[in-house]
Amino acid sequence: MKLLLFFHAGSLNRGCEAIVRSAVDLIKAKYPETIINLASFDYQSDLHIPKIDKVYDTRQLDINKFSLKGIVSALKVKFQNDETYYYKAKFDAIIKLIPEHDVFLSIGGDNYCYGEQPWIYEVDKLIKQAGKKLILWGSSIGDEDLSDAKIADLKSMDLVLARETLTYTILKDRGVSNVKLVADGAFTMQKEEMQTPEGWQESNTIGFNFSPLVWKRNEASKQAAYQLIQHIIDTTDMTIALTPHVFIKGNDDYEVLQQFYNDFKTTGRVLLLPNNLNAIEYKGLIAKMRFFIGARTHATIAAYSSLIPTLVLGYSVKSKGIAKDIFGSEKLVLSINEISDSKKLIAAFDEMVSEEQQLILTLANNIPTIKENAKKAVTYLFELT
Numbered sequence: 202m203k204l205l206l207f208f209h210a211g212s213l214n215r216g217c218e219a220i221v222r223s224a225v226d227l228i229k230a231k232y233p234e235t236i237i238n239l240a241s242f243d244y245q246s247d248l249h250i251p252k253i254d255k256v257y258d259t260r261q262l263d264i265n266k267f268s269l270k271g272i273v274s275a276l277k278v279k280f281q282n283d284e285t286y287y288y289k290a291k292f293d294a295i296i297k298l299i300p301e302h303d304v305f306l307s308i309g310g311d312n313y314c315y316g317e318q319p320w321i322y323e324v325d326k327l328i329k330q331a332g333k334k335l336i337l338w339g340s341s342i343g344d345e346d347l348s349d350a351k352i353a354d355l356k357s358m359d360l361v362l363a364r365e366t367l368t369y370t371i372l373k374d375r376g377v378s379n380v381k382l383v384a385d386g387a388f389t390m391q392k393e394e395m396q397t398p399e400g401w402q403e404s405n406t407i408g409f410n411f412s413p414l415v416w417k418r419n420e421a422s423k424q425a426a427y428q429l430i431q432h433i434i435d436t437t438d439m440t441i442a443l444t445p446h447v448f449i450k451g452n453d454d455y456e457v458l459q460q461f462y463n464d465f466k467t468t469g470r471v472l473l474l475p476n477n478l479n480a481i482e483y484k485g486l487i488a489k490m491r492f493f494i495g496a497r498t499h500a501t502i503a504a505y506s507s508l509i510p511t512l513v514l515g516y517s518v519k520s521k522g523i524a525k526d527i528f529g530s531e532k533l534v535l536s537i538n539e540i541s542d543s544k545k546l547i548a549a550f551d552e553m554v555s556e557e558q559q560l561i562l563t564l565a566n567n568i569p570t571i572k573e574n575a576k577k578a579v580t581y582l583f584e585l586t
Contacts, residue, residue, distance in 0.1 A: 322350060336358060356378075406441070415540065
């Protein structure tokens, strides 16, 4: 069987890398003969990932408006209100791979969280018209994200795998009957043992991740985060390890965390982790931390799965749903609106510190179940084939 992972943005987002790594590992652990290829929008960033049989360059094509395709596309839009020709031209690199593969895993679960994406629907439609199996792998979708077109696309799939209970319930309530509840495969991703950098305190370093995505959605959140770091410096003796996890131009954690580092480096209590580690290397360092505070979901999954008490600067249903499945409630997850309130941030941090041992115990009890739920995705996948 030939399987294609597609709609992958590339591994400069270490969370996307974690999804690919864990999916490949889970599938090949149970069905080692499966050929797994990867269609990437940034293929060079993925060449280091092991066990993938082939990585395809499927960047979106720029359509010159004066070319034949550009002219035909413009005419169809103007006179027929039909954009399908344009989408087929733009995503031709993916569409060409349809005849070569048997099963298609759409691993861009987050794609369904950011408004309408009609190009996704068009590619999905072509996959199904070709008689291929189509699965949405590890998705999170809020009720506010759903439209009639999006629901129709989800219903057309052979299987939708929801990575947390909130998404599963929402989709069921909206009539998407082909959904199964699993967990994010990244919970099972292995870590690489890493040497800690200078300034690291053994068993007394807290990780801090902040993203431009959060900052753009709530500009006051950055100042509140500054106040939280100052509070940690003033009230604890912990070292703060600023931990980037995404390095995409215009959405680069390292750039914003450099600003934090420059403003706090004179304290001697803050260090900035490098921007050239891969997903399992970052997890290796996160696993050595005492606490973790993070905006990037897969940085927090690296912490949770390493039994590290974690405060999540949440910005979507996935953060809340993942916490609910671990703790039974949206424990230590602050919404996008709440994270600009420094008092709430500090109170949540203090709560995490005061409940440290109980949080570790809860994680130790529940993470094994979460990992087993992640493995169910492979069972559901191969029941279709």
